[in-house]
Every structure is written in C-alpha cells, then in structure tokens.
Amino acid sequence: MIEIKNVNVSFKSEIQKKIFGSERVQVLHDISINIPEGRCLGILGESGSGKSTMGRVICGLLKPDSGEILLNGVSVYNSRTGKKNLQKKLSVVFQDYTTSANPRFRIKDVLMEGVRAKERKGKKVKDINSELERLLILVGLDSSYLNRFPHELSGGQLQRVCIARAVACEPEIILFDEAISSLDAHTQVQIMDLLLELKDKLNLTYVFITHDLTSVTYLCDDVMFLYKGRITDYQEVKNLSQTKDEYARKLLESIITYDSEETA
Amino acid sequence: MFRRFIKNKTAVGTVALVLIIAILGILAPVIAPNDPYKTDIINKFASFSWQYPFGTDNLGRCILSRMLYGIRPTLGLAVLTMLGTIGLGALMGLLAGYFRGIIEEVIMRVVDVMLSFPSQVMVFAVVALLGINVQNVILANVFIKWAWYARMIRTGVMQYRERNFIQFSRCVGTPERFILIRHLIPSIAADLAVLSSLDVGWAIINISTLSFLGLGVQAPTPEWGAMLNEAKNVLTSNPTQMIIPGIAIVILVSAFNLMGDALRDVLDPKEVAE
Incomplete structure (x- = not known):
C-alpha cells in the first residue's frame, strides 16, 4: 500500500565547525520498504535510530532529501494532490499523550476534529453525538467522558x-509513534488487544514504531530493524528466531536473558 | 470558564472596577455635575461642596467633572493603543512563527532593531517628528510596543506548532484556518490576555506621562496626566487638585495589573478552581 523508495533524510547539525557552517547529519540512509495492505509493520530501533523521523516522513510532515513515498503508486511529496491523498488515508497516534490533545478542548472537541476529517472525505455524519459515543465505546470508554478536559x-x-x-477519521492506515511506550505494562496489553x-x-493497516520488541511480537506481522538510520533486517515476526542479522539477534537475546532472569 | 471567572474574586472585582470606570466615562455628560471647561475664577481652589464635590482647580473648574470627562482620553486612548499594538504584534508574530523562512528572518530582525531603542526616547522622537498630537502619541506607543508582542507571539506559535495536537491536525489535513483559529490563537490567548492587561496599565501611565510633559493631550482637554501637570504649580497650596487624579491613576493602573494576574488563572484550564 505504501512504498518507500530510497529515502534519505538529514538534519542541519547543531555543532558546526565554522560559524556559518552548514554541515548536515544524515539520519536515514537509503530506506526502501513496502508496507502491504492489511498488515501491521513494526519499526524497531533504539533511541536515535531514526524511527520517529521515519514516522514523520511517512505521515507527510517531513519531506525527505531524496527518495519517494508512494501511496498506491502516487507520490506523496511531489504534488499537493499526493499529500491530500495521504491525509485522507492516514491517521496518527503519538507517544506523548499529554500534548496529543489540546488542553483547552473537551474530549468531544478532540474527537470532533477526527469526525470533521471524516466529513471532509465526503462521508456524511448524521448524528454527531451518537457518532462520538460510538467512538468512545469502540475504545472501551463511555459517553460520560465527553465533557471532560484531557487533564x-x-x-x-x-x-x-x-x-x-x-479512528474517527476513518483512515486506512494508522501510524503509531511509540503510542504505548509511556504506559504501564498492564495498560499496554489492554491497548494492544x-x-x-x-x-x-475496520480492516486497517498499521505502522507501529517502538523500541519494545515484546510489543512487536505481540502485535505485528512484519518487523523492520532500524539501526543508526539503516535497515538491518526485515522479517516476518513468526520467522524472527531465524534472523541472521547481528543487531536483531542481539536484541532478541537481550530479551531472552531478561526473561530467564525473571523466572530464575 | 465562566464559572471559574465568577469564583475568582480578584478577577470579578477588577473587571467590575474597570467596567464601572469605563461606564462613568461614557456617561460623563449625563452624570458630571458641571461643565468641565467652565471657569469660575471667584470660586477657584474651592474646597469640597455640594456644587463642586471634589472642589475646584486653579481656574475654578469642577475637578469631579474634569475627572469624569478625563476617563475618555485616559482609558480610551490606552485601550486603543493596546488594540493597535496587539493587532500589529499578533499579525507579525503569527506570520513569523507560522510561515518561518525568509518572512520570519525579516520580521524578527526588524523586531530586534525596535527592541534595541530606549522606548521613551523613541516616543519623544516620534512625537517631535510628527508634531504634538494625540494621534501621534498613540502611533508612537504602538510603534515602540508592537515588537514585544510580535516576539512573544512568535515564541508561542513556535512552541505550540510542534505540539502533537497540531501535528495530528496537519497529518489528517485539517485546514490551516482551523489550526490557527481553534488551536494556536486560544493557546496563546492566555499569555496574551495577561500581558495586554498589564500593558494597558503601562499605556495609561505612558499617555499620562506624555500629557504631564505637555506632549500628549493638550489643555484645556481634561486628561488625568494633564490635570496633574496643571496641579503641579499649586502642589503646596492646594494639594487636593493633585491628589485626586494621582490616586485615580494609581487605582486604575493597579486594577489592570491585578486583572492581568487574575485572568491568567481564569484562562488556564489546568488551574482547577477549588
């Protein structure tokens, strides 16, 4: 569904050797990947590996230096229509829930923004209130939350x-940028379920960015290992134990030793 | 938000005080006991009486009537100054913060230049260049003050545009207009309300200062600062003439300063009213 072709991203370096220098730090090196429809891709990497940058590129907020993002064969960054196209199909959940919702909005206003995005796609919403209620029930909350503030x-x-x-935007793809990493283990499992x-x-496609291998094995179909801006391995989760890649092996082993320590 | 406002005694008190003063100013022709321009030389320096509740000044004019009529230029010009300042500052700040790039660079360098001038000297220079006139005083005040607002608003915009809720909006293609009006402006409105109500106080003092120095509102128009100027010659012989506008200015400016603090509490939803 989404095809990423030879994407390179670099940022201007904070530390410059000359006063007005323009040295750049390359964050993503030649990333190419295909995200098939209806599957869940996990992007796994440690902090600073470029996984969040990758997320920003995918959701259309950061134009890569070179390379292309194709959504159903249409380039995203080359034209306005390409971007509009992406905005209609993609939605996003961020890591830091404290800034994810405008603190001045009530929960109903927060959800309304999603509903409005749905309406922009030409899908009529007849009864706003029951729609909002439906959304809250969908995620295991009830309508008593509608008039509360995020805090x-x-x-x-x-x-x-x-x-x-x-979900309210009725997207086809949802990008999760460390969406559950800041929650406790029990809530994580609840949310992943x-x-x-x-x-x-809803027949969705997920892109799941995380640093936590266990949640990837729980949730994802495919996994991509990102190390220092390069893809080191791309595997189906069920074949994960057969990985040949050094970095992936290291991550796997660290989890296994951790588990055995716990049982010991 | 309205409930939080009612619960906050300082906010209610100061807003009420400012409103009462404003209404008194608007209704001045109805409630003023005397004509503020009518001189009554025989009764000059009169003490408190039914005819002249606050006495008369050095030309025998009713001080209370002059105080009431003086609200219009004092408060009105200050509010006008602030509206102009916020309007210009907000426009520049939003442009710089939201569009970035070359626009930001140009605006912010102009702001830097503006901020590096001593403000009073700037006002004097503008008034001296354009002539002594009320419009020019307002113009000068807006001219020196907008840069502060532009800088503050730009910082606010930059701080909020990287927040996740705006990133989400941009991701799902919410129109820029909606992001600007519903997300960005309310987010910076609280800071803006505080700063601007504090600065109305500043504007009142500034306009009064200029009038006191003879650069602002001209005699015989009643204005609190100008009244202080007229009173300074008779400071020892008739102190009431000075004390009354002096106290009035102090009260009004303090009311605006307290209102700034109180509004911050009211506008911040995280400050849950106990």
Whole structure:
C-alpha cells in the first residue's frame, strides 16, 4: 500500500565547525520498504535510530532529501494532490499523550476534529453525538467522558481517546509513534488487544514504531530493524528466531536473558 | 470558564472596577455635575461642596467633572493603543512563527532593531517628528510596543506548532484556518490576555506621562496626566487638585495589573478552581 523508495533524510547539525557552517547529519540512509495492505509493520530501533523521523516522513510532515513515498503508486511529496491523498488515508497516534490533545478542548472537541476529517472525505455524519459515543465505546470508554478536559483523564484513558480520534477519521492506515511506550505494562496489553480488535473490525493497516520488541511480537506481522538510520533486517515476526542479522539477534537475546532472569 | 471567572474574586472585582470606570466615562455628560471647561475664577481652589464635590482647580473648574470627562482620553486612548499594538504584534508574530523562512528572518530582525531603542526616547522622537498630537502619541506607543508582542507571539506559535495536537491536525489535513483559529490563537490567548492587561496599565501611565510633559493631550482637554501637570504649580497650596487624579491613576493602573494576574488563572484550564 505504501512504498518507500530510497529515502534519505538529514538534519542541519547543531555543532558546526565554522560559524556559518552548514554541515548536515544524515539520519536515514537509503530506506526502501513496502508496507502491504492489511498488515501491521513494526519499526524497531533504539533511541536515535531514526524511527520517529521515519514516522514523520511517512505521515507527510517531513519531506525527505531524496527518495519517494508512494501511496498506491502516487507520490506523496511531489504534488499537493499526493499529500491530500495521504491525509485522507492516514491517521496518527503519538507517544506523548499529554500534548496529543489540546488542553483547552473537551474530549468531544478532540474527537470532533477526527469526525470533521471524516466529513471532509465526503462521508456524511448524521448524528454527531451518537457518532462520538460510538467512538468512545469502540475504545472501551463511555459517553460520560465527553465533557471532560484531557487533564481530567488518566494516561491510558487519554491514549484511548487519541486512538478513538485517529479512528474517527476513518483512515486506512494508522501510524503509531511509540503510542504505548509511556504506559504501564498492564495498560499496554489492554491497548494492544484493543488495536488488534480494531484492525480486524475496520480492516486497517498499521505502522507501529517502538523500541519494545515484546510489543512487536505481540502485535505485528512484519518487523523492520532500524539501526543508526539503516535497515538491518526485515522479517516476518513468526520467522524472527531465524534472523541472521547481528543487531536483531542481539536484541532478541537481550530479551531472552531478561526473561530467564525473571523466572530464575 | 465562566464559572471559574465568577469564583475568582480578584478577577470579578477588577473587571467590575474597570467596567464601572469605563461606564462613568461614557456617561460623563449625563452624570458630571458641571461643565468641565467652565471657569469660575471667584470660586477657584474651592474646597469640597455640594456644587463642586471634589472642589475646584486653579481656574475654578469642577475637578469631579474634569475627572469624569478625563476617563475618555485616559482609558480610551490606552485601550486603543493596546488594540493597535496587539493587532500589529499578533499579525507579525503569527506570520513569523507560522510561515518561518525568509518572512520570519525579516520580521524578527526588524523586531530586534525596535527592541534595541530606549522606548521613551523613541516616543519623544516620534512625537517631535510628527508634531504634538494625540494621534501621534498613540502611533508612537504602538510603534515602540508592537515588537514585544510580535516576539512573544512568535515564541508561542513556535512552541505550540510542534505540539502533537497540531501535528495530528496537519497529518489528517485539517485546514490551516482551523489550526490557527481553534488551536494556536486560544493557546496563546492566555499569555496574551495577561500581558495586554498589564500593558494597558503601562499605556495609561505612558499617555499620562506624555500629557504631564505637555506632549500628549493638550489643555484645556481634561486628561488625568494633564490635570496633574496643571496641579503641579499649586502642589503646596492646594494639594487636593493633585491628589485626586494621582490616586485615580494609581487605582486604575493597579486594577489592570491585578486583572492581568487574575485572568491568567481564569484562562488556564489546568488551574482547577477549588
């Protein structure tokens, strides 16, 4: 569905050797990947590996230095229509739920933004209130939350609201940028179950950016290892144990030793 | 938000005080006991009486009537100054913060230049160049003050445009207009309200200062600063003439300063009213 071809991204370096120097630091090196429809791709990497940058490129917020993003064969960054096209099909959930919702909005206003995005696609919403209610029930909350402010909700609840907002646009792809990393283990499992359920129900494609291998094995179909801006391995999750890649092996082993320590 | 406003006693009190003063100013022709321009030389320096509740000044004019009529230039010009300042500053700040690039570079360098002038000297220079006139005083005040607002608003815009809720909006293709009006402007409105109500106080003092120095509102128009100027010659013989506009200025400016603090609490939804 989304095809990423030879993407390179670099940023201007903070530390310059000359006063007005323009040295750049390359963040992503020649990334090419194909995200098939209806699957969940996990992008796994440690901090600074460029995975969030990759997310920004995919959701149309950062134009790469070179390379192309194709959505159903149409380039995203080359034309306005390409970008509009992406905006209609993609939605996003961020890591930091404290800034994900405007603190001045009530939950209903937060969700309304998603509903409005849906309306822009020409899909009529007859009864706004029942639509908002439906969305909240979908993520396991109820309509009593509609008139609350974001700071009156717990982290897990707010992240659910953010997921509801992402779903409200009726996208085909949802990008999760560390969407569950800042939650506790129990809530993480709850949210991942919710995501799996939604994926089946709404026939979605997921891109799941994380640093946590266990959640990838729980949720994703494919996994891509990103190390220092390069793809080191791309595997189906069920074949993960056969990986030959050094970095992937290291990550896998660190988890296994961690598990055995816990049982010991 | 309205409930939070009602609960906050300082906010209600100061807003009420400012409103009462404004209404008094608007209704001055109805409620003023005397004509503010009518001189009554025989009764000059009169003490408090039914005919002249606050006494008379050095030309025998009713001080209360002059105070009431003086609200219009004092408060009105200050508010006008602030509207002009915020309008210009917000426009420049939003342009610089939202579009970045070359526009930001040009605007911010102009702002830097503006901020490096001593403000009073700038006002004097503008008034001296354009002539002594009320419009020029307002123009000068807007001219020196907009840069502060432009800088503040740009910082606010830059701070919020990287927030996730705006990133989300941009991601799903929310129109720029919606992002600007519903996300960005309310987010910076709280800071803006605080700063601007503090600065109305500043504008009142500034206009009064200029009038006191004879550069602003001209005699015989009643204006609180100009009244202080007229009173300074009789400071020892008739102190009431000075004390009344002096206290009035202090009260009005303090009201605006307190209002700034109170509004911040009201506008910030995280400050849950207990």
